[in-house]
Amino acid sequence: MDGPSMSSGQVYFAQSNLQHSKGTTALLNRDLAVRKTCIALIQEPWVTMSKIQGLNIKGNELRNDLNSPVPRACIVVKRELGAVRLNEFCPRDVVAAVIKLKLRGRFRSVAICSAYLPSDSADPPPCRKLTELVEFCLANNTLLVIGSDANAHHTIWGSSNTNKRGMAVLNFVTANNLEILNMGSRPTFVTSRSQDVIDVTLSEISLASLIVNWRLDEEYSLSDHRRILFELHLEETQVENKQSRNPRATNWDLYSKILEEELRKRHVRPWTANSAERQAETLHHAIKKAYEGACPAVNRAGSTRCKWWNAKLEGLWKESRKRSNRAWETGLETDWNTYRGTLREYKRLIKESKRIKWREFCEKTENLPLVAKLKKEFTTGPTQGLRQHSSTQWEEQLTRSKSCDTSLTLTSRTLRDLIRVRWRRKQSLTATESGPDGRSPTR
Numbered sequence: 001m002d003g004p005s006m007s008s009g010q011v012y013f014a015q016s017n018l019q020h021s022k023g024t025t026a027l028l029n030r031d032l033a034v035r036k037t038c039i040a041l042i043q044e045p046w047v048t049m050s051k052i053q054g055l056n057i058k059g060n061e062l063r064n065d066l067n068s069p070v071p072r073a074c075i076v077v078k079r080e081l082g083a084v085r086l087n088e089f090c091p092r093d094v095v096a097a098v099i100k101l102k103l104r105g106r107f108r109s110v111a112i113c114s115a116y117l118p119s120d121s122a123d124p125p126p127c128r129k130l131t132e133l134v135e136f137c138l139a140n141n142t143l144l145v146i147g148s149d150a151n152a153h154h155t156i157w158g159s160s161n162t163n164k165r166g167m168a169v170l171n172f173v174t175a176n177n178l179e180i181l182n183m184g185s186r187p188t189f190v191t192s193r194s195q196d197v198i199d200v201t202l203s204e205i206s207l208a209s210l211i212v213n214w215r216l217d218e219e220y221s222l223s224d225h226r227r228i229l230f231e232l233h234l235e236e237t238q239v240e241n242k243q244s245r246n247p248r249a250t251n252w253d254l255y256s257k258i259l260e261e262e263l264r265k266r267h268v269r270p271w272t273a274n275s276a277e278r279q280a281e282t283l284h285h286a287i288k289k290a291y292e293g294a295c296p297a298v299n300r301a302g303s304t305r306c307k308w309w310n311a312k313l314e315g316l317w318k319e320s321r322k323r324s325n326r327a328w329e330t331g332l333e334t335d336w337n338t339y340r341g342t343l344r345e346y347k348r349l350i351k352e353s354k355r356i357k358w359r360e361f362c363e364k365t366e367n368l369p370l371v372a373k374l375k376k377e378f379t380t381g382p383t384q385g386l387r388q389h390s391s392t393q394w395e396e397q398l399t400r401s402k403s404c405d406t407s408l409t410l411t412s413r414t415l416r417d418l419i420r421v422r423w424r425r426k427q428s429l430t431a432t433e434s435g436p437d438g439r440s441p442t443r
Contacts, residue, residue, distance in 0.1 A: 011101065011232040012036065014217075015114075015147035015201060017043040017225035023347040024222040025054035026354065030306040031219070031227075032057055032076065040076040041114040041147030043225075047071065068092040072116040086111070089133040093118065096133050098142065101234065103210060110143045110207070110232075117169075119151035124168035134176045137204065144178075145211070145232070146202040149225065158185035158197040169200065179208035181230065186216055188226050190328065192336040199225060207232075220321045222347065245295045255294035262286035308350075308357040316346045 014037045018024045025046040032040060045052045050069040055062050055076050063085045064074035073095045077083040083097040090096060096113040103110075113133060117125040130146075137144045153159035154166030157180050173180060181201040188199040203211055210233045217227035263286055270276040323339035 009234045011038045011234065013038070013145070013147070013230050013232065014040045015042075015199065015228035015230075016040065016221060017116075017149045017199065017223055018045050019223050019225070020044050020046050021222060021347075022046050022054065023350050026308075026350050027222055028227075029054060029057055030309055032060065033306055038078045038081065039112055041112065041145075042074050042076065043114060043116040043147075043149040044072050045074050063090075063097045064095050065090045065092055071095075072118075073114040075112060075114050077112070083112070086133070086136075089113075089129050089136065091127070091129045093127060094129045094133070101232070103143075103207075103234065108143055109140070110145065111137050113144065113146045115146055115148040117148060117150050117152065117165075119165070125150060125152060125165055126169065126172050131172070131176075134178070138176070143207045144202075144204040145207065146178075147228070148200050148202065149198065150200045151198050152200070153196060153198065156180060157182040157200050160185075160196055173202060177205050178202045179205045181208065181211055181214045183214045186226075188216065188228065189224055190226065191224050192327070192331075192333065195328075199228060201228060201230065210234075220317065220324060222343065245292075245297050247295060250291070250295040252294065255290045258293045259286055259290035262289060308354045310353060313346075313349055313353060316342070316349055320346050 012035065014028070014031065014035075016024075016028055018028065028040065028042075031037065042055070045064075046054050047070050052062060052064055052071060052074055055074070057076065059079055060076050061079050061083060062074060062076055063083060064071045068091070070092070072093045075083070075095050075097055077097065077099070081099045083099050086096040086098060093116045094113065095115075096111055098109050098111050100107050101110050102108075111133065113130070115126065115130050117127065117130075121127070126148075134144065136142070150165070150169050152165035152169045153161050153163045154170055155162055156166075156170055159166065172178075179202065181203055182197065185197065187195040188197050189195065201214065212231050212233055214228070214230040217229050219227070221227045263283070270279045320339070320342045323335070323342045327335040327339045
């Protein structure tokens with residue numbers, strides 16, 4: 001299944017609660033690769049050892065709170081969108097970033113936010129940081145999209161009833177001129193005991209008219225929360241198709257023919273240094289023209305395959321979906337138990353398939369003679385990094401960049417914070433490791 005990408009005039013969003021599940025994360029990973037989703041607003045990601053796992057997807061960047069031991073919200077976004085995280089609005093349960101998109105004829109800043117509103121919170125939703133984010137966007141004329149697990153009921157967004165949390169969320173929406181994007185009343189949260197709409201998608205009201213096709217994903221996600229999909233309509237293509245040339249596919253006979261023709265009509269003996277320079281430039285252009293003619297550029301398509309997915313998993317996925325539909329229709333506990341059994345086998349098979357593929361990859365890598373050479377190159381010699389530059393030099397470069405382009409304000413501020421933290425930590429470690437005489441102990 002090959003889905004459309006951002007180059008077709010749409011920014012494709014996915015909103016999903018992963019319930020800290022490895023299997024659910026694996027399926028989302030596959031979905032992002034196959035459908036080429038641009039932005040995923042995620043709640044309750046899979047976390048081990050205080051780090052979000054399973055979402056380091058090629059071509060994408062992960063945005064989340066780096067200080068929380070168990071973050072409950074994150075965003076996966078295509079690298080070409082250049083998302084800048086808004087650090088001041090990224091606590092444990094909220095993550096926000098800003099991207100630039102061309103909307104209605106001009107480039108606009110669009111804030112994307114993933115929010116988890118815990119049901120056991122003592123305060124009514126939303127949390128303070130989410131309120132501050134909305135106020136920031138209003139003050140800075142920044143558009144906003146929020147994907148949230150609100151854990152709140154209100155008939156306005158399709159719930160079967162209304163509770164106090166739902167009233168609090170609705171008051172927040174109306175007070176800040178936001179729009180509810182949910183369509184219909186199909187449950188976004190489904191278990192054997194409860195089915196209701198508790199996942200809410202919001203946007204700034206002027207942006208709502210550009211967001212289309214809000215729907216629940218028909219594919220099963222292994223989570224009690226149904227995955228939500230929608231698109232942000234763009235007026236024109238934002239990202240050009242990436243093209244590349246494969247030197248191995250070069251037609252060398254054609255290359256020689258083009259190069260010979262180019263050199264024959266431009267052959268002049270150089271008599272001065274300037275004429276020699278011009279001849280060198282002519283030769284360069286001739287070689288380049290011959291190569292481009294003999295090796296045409298082709299559109300570079302992203303991978304739509306998931307290497308660990310196989311026919312057995314496909315069949316079990318279809319079976320689990322049938323069992324889920326039957327349990328949903330009958331409501332019988334026996335059908336729900338049968339469905340849970342199929343689900344357990346499905347999750348077990350996903351882990352086994354990924355383990356087998358990883359083992360195959362490691363075995364192939366171990367047989368490569370190049371690995372030893374790479375290891376030698378990367379483990380010998382002086383370490384190259386930030387330590388070769390002083391903090392003052394980096395500050396001066398950032399100041400010059402900021403003065404040249406006001407759009408770099410957020411990026412410059414983020415880089416400056418990272419550099420200060422890194423150098424202060426280095427100074428602290430140096431002071432700790434040094435002895436009374438100022439020398440570091442030998443290791």
